[in-house]
Amino acid sequence: MASTASRPSRVATLPPRERILDAAEELFHHEGIRRVGLQAIAERAGTTKMAIYRHFETKDALVAEWLRIVAADYQAAFDRVEAEHPGRPAEQILGLARFIAEGLPRLSHRGCPFINSLAELPDRSHPARQVIEQHKARQTRRLVGMCAQAGLPDPEQAAAEITFALEGAQVSTQNGSIDQVGDRLMRVVEGILDRHRSPSGASRSTTD
Amino acid sequence: MASTASRPSRVATLPPRERILDAAEELFHHEGIRRVGLQAIAERAGTTKMAIYRHFETKDALVAEWLRIVAADYQAAFDRVEAEHPGRPAEQILGLARFIAEGLPRLSHRGCPFINSLAELPDRSHPARQVIEQHKARQTRRLVGMCAQAGLPDPEQAAAEITFALEGAQVSTQNGSIDQVGDRLMRVVEGILDRHRSPSGASRSTTD
DNA sequence: CCCATGTGATACCGCTCGGTATCGTCCGAT
DNA sequence: ATCGGACGATACCGAGCGGTATCACATGGG
Known part of the structure; x- marks a missing residue:
């Protein structure tokens, strides 16, 4: 731990x-x-x-190594969650959201390390940037896979929506109270899953 | 030079x-x-x-003034959107989301100024922090009001969910392609509204 | 026993930063 | 015509930064 x-x-x-x-x-x-x-x-x-x-080598290398470790921690946690619900992709997704939700207080009002680092490293060639992008790509790929396994008709859209929610929740940590953020996050993710499962009118077109 | x-x-x-x-x-x-x-x-x-x-006075004052202007711009845009759909809170919310969605490309892969500044200003006593927090509070209050006017049973939860989506979408701007982010964001917000309107989406409790 | 290695401590370099002081100048109101 | 306030330019300050050089020491394997 x-x-x-x-x-x-x-x-x-x-x-x-x-x-x-x-x-x-x-x-x-x-x-x-x-x-x-x-x-x-x-x-x-x-x-x-x-x-x-x-x-x-340099400070930048230290930053990159730090983020590599954080990414590995997330990766490991995701592995654990996945293993806890074998063959039940919906449960895996919810477990993943729960992992983030429960981890919010630990961020102690400072949000996600990746998002924050992104803001501080506008240089796309920075070594740490590649760590972040690879991590995000892996995470997205994984989430899309789960959504697909869960039989959602548009797994990429579902994964993107869930990602929005996860990152938005982490950002919301930085101002105001955290108390309800975790619960709210869980409800959003549940809602996204429900909506993507049921063909209940995939909502009207936005084109207006 | x-x-x-x-x-x-x-x-x-x-x-x-x-x-x-x-x-x-x-x-x-x-x-x-x-x-x-x-x-x-x-x-x-x-x-x-x-x-x-x-x-x-100082660089910090310049930073605060800059964010004050950005906040005023957002505020003005929200006023405009609100005025475009008088008495139609749901349309106002969607218009708001559309404003953000359409503005994403303009962020040119650098995300939301408020979120980024938050990452760079861990000091809660920094003058710019107060600008950000006031802006976020106003924005949230406004969104909750719209959700309440739209007759959603839990306007605070709905507003929080929408905020997650808006901020998550802006963060997603920073890596990868922006192309679909706007559309995805619109769909999430529509989905949130739908789910909060219809009692069908109450779904299970999160406690487990 | 002895030497190579990893370590802690200190001093230093060049650079950039936020912030200040001091000029000469321009321009508009009186 | 003049006078004052805003402006542009420049030089400077102390501090902190990332990064380097050097030296003393401790320790463990040959």
Whole structure:
């Protein structure tokens, strides 16, 4: 279950590289990438700037590695959810939404690391951008697959709608109260599934 | 030098303050707040750093003013949409969604200025944060009002769902193709309205 | 035993940042 | 004609940044 949000930090038993990544995760998420200097990361990790450069080429590489880890965590969680409901794609999708919904408080009013990093890295050639895009692509592919397996007539549209909801919910974390966001998110996703399942008039055309 | 980047080089007829705000809008939106220095803004506005400080207390004040203008633009657009469908709240909501959907390409792969700024300003006491929060609160209040007027049984939930969709769609702008995002967004919002109108969609409880 | 390696500490470099001070100049109101 | 306020240009400041160089030490495998 990984170290919880309020990290005890500086467990000297951990090798420096892990401490650096832990510190980076904390600071990048709470303060933003550009606000955080390597000095601050080094101090939080109980080491020095030089140690960081012994393990990472540049700061950008550290950022990319951080996001790679976050992506892997999400990936693993999705694997778990998928395995919990084998052969039941609708349950998998809901489990996935529930995972996000339950994780919202842990974001502590700072939204999704990927979305935030996107805002801070307008450069599409930044190494971290590729990590994000690959992750999003994988996630979307997976979601589309689940929707297709669930027999939804338009799995791509359904997946896109669910993605909107998931990301919108994470953004909403950043202002106001989080209390109801999780429940609201679950209801949206349920609604999307219901609507895509039932042919109950696929809503009128928008062309107006 | 690079006086002309991609813009029709602000003509000198505009007063400096407007030129500065125009330049700030461009650069803040495309590069991010923290990546852009006052020097760059001054150059793009065809003036100097000193001129900026004659019109704005600090850089943070300039950022806040920029977001205030963006918020006013949105507000005005919402007024327009509302006036186009007097007494027809559902049409107003759809018109609102359409306004966002049609505006997506204009964001040119850089998402919503508010969401991006949120990511770059973790400090809740930052003057720009208050602008954002007030704007979001107003927008939500307005949307809830429309949903209530439309006779939806749970206007707050409906408004929250629509907000998820709107923000999620804007985030989705940042990676991949925009082509279908607008259409998808419209369909989600239509779906949300339909489901909230018809009792058939109450569906199961989320508690499990 | 000894040396290579990884580590912590410190000092430093060049650059850019937000912000300030100081000029000379232009222009419009009086 | 003049005078004051806004303007453009430039130089500067202290601070922080990413990144580099150097040195001392500790430790563990040959």
